[in-house]
Amino acid sequence: MSTSYGAAFALMRESASQAWRAYTRHAFVEGLKDGSLSREAFLHYLRQDYVFLIHFSRAWALAVVKSETHGEMRAAVATVNALVAEEMQLHIGICEAAGISQEDLFATTERAENLAYTRFVLEAGYSGDLLDLLAALAPCVMGYGEIGQRLASEASSQTYADWIGTYAGDDYQEACKAVGILLDNALERRLGKDFTTSPRWPRLCKTFETATELEVGFWQMGLTP
Numbered sequence: 001m002s003t004s005y006g007a008a009f010a011l012m013r014e015s016a017s018q019a020w021r022a023y024t025r026h027a028f029v030e031g032l033k034d035g036s037l038s039r040e041a042f043l044h045y046l047r048q049d050y051v052f053l054i055h056f057s058r059a060w061a062l063a064v065v066k067s068e069t070h071g072e073m074r075a076a077v078a079t080v081n082a083l084v085a086e087e088m089q090l091h092i093g094i095c096e097a098a099g100i101s102q103e104d105l106f107a108t109t110e111r112a113e114n115l116a117y118t119r120f121v122l123e124a125g126y127s128g129d130l131l132d133l134l135a136a137l138a139p140c141v142m143g144y145g146e147i148g149q150r151l152a153s154e155a156s157s158q159t160y161a162d163w164i165g166t167y168a169g170d171d172y173q174e175a176c177k178a179v180g181i182l183l184d185n186a187l188e189r190r191l192g193k194d195f196t197t198s199p200r201w202p203r204l205c206k207t208f209e210t211a212t213e214l215e216v217g218f219w220q221m222g223l224t225p
């Protein structure tokens with residue numbers, strides 16, 4: 001499953017296997033799977049996730065700034081557009097259907113766990129190059145792809161079927177593959193074909209692992225409205 005998201009992602013995931021498991025099999029995720037997650041926790045998560053998406057859009061916009069080729073710019077711009085034009089709008093719609101008004105959504109106070117994660121990603125990009133930024137962005141993109149795929153086949157409840165369907169769907173799975181290709185190509189361009197032998201590789205894996213741990217923190221925050 002994970003191999004379809006590219007070679008570098010598979011290696012980074014392996015290097016952070018403990019944190020990756022804690023992220024993709026978190027109690028919040030299992031609650032989405034069997035429907036046992038409380039509505040209160042889910043709505044709280046959605047509110048925080050809207051704020052999260054604002055800062056993630058900014059981080060992907062930074063990926064345009066840090067691009068070195070037209071192909072990289074195109075891939076980053078496509079993600080910014082999907083986030084701002086579609087996903088954020090979709091989120092507003094989901095929240096509205098769940099009884100969270102736009103006013104309520106925009107008035108959400110950002111939780112510390114949320115702030116820590118998004119600013120860590122932005123900082124990786126500000127002080128590094130596109131590789132540092134993509135290593136911090138990858139767990140978010142691919143993690144939800146993997147969770148969506150697994151829950152689509154294992155879910156024992158329809159309660160959160162919409163959420164699962166979004167990430168298990170073809171559009172989202174294609175986006176994960178595109179980011180996998182972007183990451184592989186960006187690494188080869190800057191560090192060569194044998195990018196894992198570069199002195200930069202361990203640090204990139206560490207950045208990936210830290211972002212994965214911050215995803216665990218985000219789920220944990222979701223369980224404590």
Ligand SMILES: Cc1ncc(C[n+]2csc(CCO)c2C)c(N)n1
Pocket residue numbers: 049052053056079083140141144215218
């Ligand atoms: C906490 C948290 N982590 C990951 C995602 C998933 N996600 C965020 S932005 C984006 C598009 C590409 O970057 C995707 C799939 C989320 N919604 N919330």
